[in-house]
Amino acid sequence: MSSARRILVTGLSTYWGARLAQALEGFEQIETIIGVDSQEPRHELERTEFVKVSNQHSLIQRIVRAAEIDTVIDTRMVVNSVTTSPRNAHENNVIGTMNILAACTGSDSPVRRFIFKSSTSYYGSEQDDPAFFTERMKRPHRPATMLERDIVEAEEAVADYSEKHPDVTVTVLRCANVLGPDVETNFTRMFSLPLVPMVLGFDPRLQFVHEDDIVHALEHAALNDVPGVFNVAADGVLALSEAIDLVGKRPLPALPPFGTGLVFAPLRRLGLRIPVETTNLLRFGRGVDNRAFKAAGFSYGYTSRETVAKLGEHLRLEPVMRGHEERYHYEREVEDFLRWSPHVRRGQGGEREGVAADREPLGF
Amino acid sequence: MTPDRTSLSGGREPASDDGEEAAAQLPERRADAGMRDLLPAIEPERRLNDWGRSERVEGAIDRTLYEFFYRYWFRVEVEGVENVPADGGALLVSNHSGALPPDAAMIAKAIREEHSSPRPLYLTVEHFFKGYPGFSMLIPKIGGVAAHPANVHRLLFDERQLVLVFPEGRKGTEKLYKDRYRLRRFGRGGFVEAAMRAEAKLVPICVVGAEEAQPIFAHVNFLQKMTGLIYFPITPTFPWLGPLGMLGYLPAKFKIRFLEPIDTVELGGAEAVHDKALVQTVSQEIRARIQENLHEMVGKRKSVWLG
Numbered sequence: 001m002s003s004a005r006r007i008l009v010t011g012l013s014t015y016w017g018a019r020l021a022q023a024l025e026g027f028e029q030i031e032t033i034i035g036v037d038s039q040e041p042r043h044e045l046e047r048t049e050f051v052k053v054s055n056q057h058s059l060i061q062r063i064v065r066a067a068e069i070d071t072v073i074d075t076r077m078v079v080n081s082v083t084t085s086p087r088n089a090h091e092n093n094v095i096g097t098m099n100i101l102a103a104c105t106g107s108d109s110p111v112r113r114f115i116f117k118s119s120t121s122y123y124g125s126e127q128d129d130p131a132f133f134t135e136r137m138k139r140p141h142r143p144a145t146m147l148e149r150d151i152v153e154a155e156e157a158v159a160d161y162s163e164k165h166p167d168v169t170v171t172v173l174r175c176a177n178v179l180g181p182d183v184e185t186n187f188t189r190m191f192s193l194p195l196v197p198m199v200l201g202f203d204p205r206l207q208f209v210h211e212d213d214i215v216h217a218l219e220h221a222a223l224n225d226v227p228g229v230f231n232v233a234a235d236g237v238l239a240l241s242e243a244i245d246l247v248g249k250r251p252l253p254a255l256p257p258f259g260t261g262l263v264f265a266p267l268r269r270l271g272l273r274i275p276v277e278t279t280n281l282l283r284f285g286r287g288v289d290n291r292a293f294k295a296a297g298f299s300y301g302y303t304s305r306e307t308v309a310k311l312g313e314h315l316r317l318e319p320v321m322r323g324h325e326e327r328y329h330y331e332r333e334v335e336d337f338l339r340w341s342p343h344v345r346r347g348q349g350g351e352r353e354g355v356a357a358d359r360e361p362l363g364f
Numbered sequence: 365m366t367p368d369r370t371s372l373s374g375g376r377e378p379a380s381d382d383g384e385e386a387a388a389q390l391p392e393r394r395a396d397a398g399m400r401d402l403l404p405a406i407e408p409e410r411r412l413n414d415w416g417r418s419e420r421v422e423g424a425i426d427r428t429l430y431e432f433f434y435r436y437w438f439r440v441e442v443e444g445v446e447n448v449p450a451d452g453g454a455l456l457v458s459n460h461s462g463a464l465p466p467d468a469a470m471i472a473k474a475i476r477e478e479h480s481s482p483r484p485l486y487l488t489v490e491h492f493f494k495g496y497p498g499f500s501m502l503i504p505k506i507g508g509v510a511a512h513p514a515n516v517h518r519l520l521f522d523e524r525q526l527v528l529v530f531p532e533g534r535k536g537t538e539k540l541y542k543d544r545y546r547l548r549r550f551g552r553g554g555f556v557e558a559a560m561r562a563e564a565k566l567v568p569i570c571v572v573g574a575e576e577a578q579p580i581f582a583h584v585n586f587l588q589k590m591t592g593l594i595y596f597p598i599t600p601t602f603p604w605l606g607p608l609g610m611l612g613y614l615p616a617k618f619k620i621r622f623l624e625p626i627d628t629v630e631l632g633g634a635e636a637v638h639d640k641a642l643v644q645t646v647s648q649e650i651r652a653r654i655q656e657n658l659h660e661m662v663g664k665r666k667s668v669w670l671g
């Protein structure tokens with residue numbers, strides 16, 4: 001099957017949707033990039049067209065058919081329970097996924113490729129886990145948190161879709177803990193604290209992946225034919241103490257080893273944003289086998305160690321750089337003018353600074 | 365709130381001895397060993413490997429505690445260390461005893477000291493250690509790996525390492541002094557399956573002395589329930605000397621004998637792994653060989669303390 005030409009990116013206003021659209025804009029063979037989201041994008045985009053639409057499958061289906069979309073990339077997944085309420089997360093992760101899938105269904109659907117961004121939270125984190133999860137493994141215990149249950153449920157819906165549509169290439173990317181200068185995750189927040197909390201007596205093994213590698217991984221799935229489920233995690237599993245050392249912080253082993261969850265509850269009331277899914281992760285950790293995606297032709301730009309070290313550099317530089325970046329505001333009229341006005345000279349580039357992927361496009 | 369799932373929080377049934385119940389979760393054996401080339405490269409800047417093993421911590425313990433016990437306390441005597449292959453994956457199978465067993469560390473030390481090409485040995489430990497604070501930190505650093513079939517497979521097949529298993533599992537460490545040198549059931553043969561699937565050699569090992577180094581006279585059930593430990597043994601030093609009493613070993617003379625390796629490729633390798641009869645036969649044969657050698661070694665021993 002040929003590579004993607006007409007792409008629909010969901011979750012355009014999320015970090016991943018925007019980063020991906022920016023990266024895809026750099027590929028000439030991609031004719032059309034359409035982004036949908038219920039909110040306006042927060043990143044500047046050059047030729048991506050934004051359609052403000054919520055997760056209504058009939059509307060998305062009309063867009064998909066009208067624009068003859070051949071590739072749908074679903075980046076909406078909420079993998080951090082503190083960013084939104086459990087209900088919104090469920091609405092987005094489970095109901096949203098069902099709607100997007102419904103929009104790609106139908107015998108006359110032009111969609112030939114579906115790429116779904118998931119999370120290694122799928123595997124959970126328990127005492128009797130294997131040291132390296134492979135894609136074929138199921139989690140040994142039932143999901144411990146709402147968020148994990150939603151992720152499992154969403155993946156089931158995608159697997160079901162894949163089974164019923166053998167002519168559609170379905171790729172599921174389970175991403176490990178992401179770190180990077182631009183993205184905000186549980187671990188970037190944790191590592192930016194002056195003292196990084198640890199559970200007393202535990203030093204979990206954790207695996208990280210750089211934000212750019214996630215974008216390249218989504219790109220790789222869009223431009224190549226890689227059906228199946230893949231773990232996306234950088235080489236190397238670090239102990240938490242090792243990672244703290246790499247970012248140049250000090251550990252604070254102050255969380256009690258027993259009843260960790262009990263301690264978190266009042267802290268959350270006090271306004272500390274501690275996601276439930278980290279309770280177990282900070283004790284038992286999680287490692288995944290990343291070889292399958294490498295065998296599918298992908299290569300990582302950073303190892304886990306380099307990812308954490310890079311974050312450390314960024315955190316040291318941040319106080320110096322703070323406040324020097326301009327925030328981007330989406331203005332529909334301006335964006336439409338830039339895209340459609342006959343007076344705008346297009347195809348010369350240079351009107352936007354290098355926001356696109358910072359490395360050569362993969363494989364072309 | 366998620367319930368705490370540490371073993372200390374109550375009578376949770378720990379994973380079975382060699383984790384067979386999770387065998388259904390094993391990665392499908394990939395036809396080509398080409399996946400080996402895709403293993404993460406070793407980063408020389410790191411002090412830990414991907415299993416959390418730390419050369420620094422291990423080295424420090426090896427030079428002090430292990431060295432003392434190996435040379436002076438147990439005066440370990442080793443025979444047949446050449447039966448441990450110099451390369452490729454191999455599964456070492458040993459008898460097991462002592463409330464806090466010293467045998468694993470002494471076997472690892474024996475290979476490091478006596479073998480012509482010393483290799484690190486990964487010790488399989490039970491999952492509940494991952495829930496004990498402190499232990500959870502220390503055990504991976506000194507080469508302990510949870511006895512999950514997928515872990516054993518990755519170590520044996522992909523990384524081609526040495527792995528030590530105690531098929532008796534907890535039943536071995538629980539047994540009382542009066543049952544010494546009587547092997548318990550060897551699990552359900554999961555260790556044979558693991559070796560066959562990885563086409564790794566099986567090396568049976570006999571350890572004499574560990575039974576007398578920390579004899580268990582009785583178990584106190586209600587104290588076990590109260591403390592939430594996996595068992596509450598009465599040994600010469602525990603609980604009389606407090607938690608440190610767990611390290612109170614008597615100076616028995618240790619003898620470690622490595623037996624002839626068994627080539628699982630000759631048994632049919634990975635294809636024969638579903639032959640339950642074969643797996644059970646091999647498992648029983650290994651058990652019989654260890655038992656026979658133990659009887660011979662104990663019979664020849666003139667003194668528990670001097671050998």
